[in-house]
Amino acid sequence: MSNTMKAVVVTARGKTELKDVPVPSPSAGEILVQTRAIAVNPTDYNELLFLTFLRAGHSVLTLFPSRDFLAPEGSWLGCDYMGVVSKLGEGVTNVKEGDRVAGFVHGGAWEGEGWAEYIKAQASLVWKVPDNLSDEEGAAAAGVGPWTVIQAFYFRLKLATPANPTKEAEPVLIWGGSTSTGLYGIQFLKASGYTPIVTASEKNFDKLKQLGAAACYSYSDPDVASKIAKDYPKLRYALDTISEGKTTVTAVKAISQAAGKGKVITLLTNKDEELKQFADSVPAEPTLLYTVLGVEFEWPGVKFPASPEDKAAMEGWMPLLPDLFKSGTIKPNPILPFDGGLANITEGLDYVKSGKQSAQKVVYKV
Known part of the structure; x- marks a missing residue:
């Protein structure tokens, strides 16, 4: 495996670029996932939308008092992913190398979490994707929705x-x-x-x-x-x-x-x-879903403390999701595949931003 990979990085307000970055190494309790598919959410384009308004000299809090999103330059964009476990951090026992897993990370918050060829994630906050779901369906069901x-x-x-x-x-x-x-x-x-x-x-x-x-x-x-x-x-x-x-x-x-x-x-x-x-x-x-990650974070003017209660509650759902999807009790959103992988992510973001998406999920193979 190479020491570098491609990641969708915020390079300026309202702009992203596919850049070469180091492949992360999982710490204790974490896993490294080789990404196979990702899905686009409104929260992903909102990060860039508000940066664009800031660049024009507008106030985010004035224009969008209920949306304090801000993706700082250097952060990685994107939340939902599906992939294969590539490496285990110390103490991880709930998954093994080669397992198909899905989840979400706090994209647009900082460097190291977002759409990339490899994603580092908390092992307790991924679920095993059953064989009856394709990679794209796994991404559509990964986390945010x-x-x-x-x-x-x-x-x-x-x-x-x-x-x-x-x-x-x-x-x-x-x-x-x-x-x-x-x-x-x-x-x-x-x-x-x-x-x-x-x-x-x-x-x-x-x-x-x-x-x-x-x-x-x-x-x-x-x-x-x-x-x-x-x-x-x-x-x-x-x-x-x-x-x-x-x-x-x-x-x-x-x-x-x-x-x-x-x-x-x-x-x-x-x-x-x-x-x-x-x-x-x-x-x-x-x-606010990001609280389930159990990590303190900040949006402009608002600090959100870590919520160990939300994290523990969501961890309890991870073993339940595979059976719900395997049985068909819960079905993934209908997928709308886009070509071009991470290099073409802007097209999917623009599509979701335009309001054209309805009763379906924009997904990419990676």
Whole structure:
């Protein structure tokens, strides 16, 4: 194996370059993974988007008060990966060399974690990809989408899990059912005994119902909150995968008009003044997946301490994911393959940024 490899490095604000960097060596409790496929997430292009605005002299906090993303120059971009274990660090026993594994790292935060030919990862935060999934499907299921669902539903809302499903078939709303997180959310809710209801564009209704959505509502319908509340008067919980504009407010109103009390988990902080009147009965609380890595990190003006609780909880899910995917209980997002590998990553980022991606996942072979 060569001592150098290719990695997607942030070289200037809003720009990346495929550069030669040293192959990392795993420390105790870590593994080195030879990457076979990667997947693109909105969080990946957001890192560069905000750098571009900064370069133009704008304030990120002014333009995007709920998004404090910033990829410093020299950091490596990218989160989701699938590959083969190449080397074990001291003390690693849960995987062996040659195992197919998947996971995610904190791309865009610092040098050494992101899309590269080899990725160094915490051994306790990878899961073994079953043989019925291709490399690209493994990347599509690697981390950000399903792990965000796990964190939101089971860590934050304390819902019943697939291992011990509820018998009540309680409704749970997903705002943005055709997002990557939404697609996984539908399946995890169904596997956990809940009744998934979603908002989406009408073109995706059939696909979402095939995954298990009991009802689909148009997100553009001005009466969507009251219609959901009327159809599901016991609604108490929601996950807002969009968290922009009035999406959170509308999800909160649906619960308020239904059960009257509950909680909405968001993927971004929403400071809409209208939410204050519901703060006591239907609070909207953000969740941030990077906390499961158990490492302190900082975004502009905001420090996030290490969360050993989140990390330990996610570690407990790693042995469960292979069986969920092997059995077909959870299916990977439909993949949209792009050619060119790491050298052509900008095309995939631009595609996701354009909003063209819908009910599918942009993936690359490496």
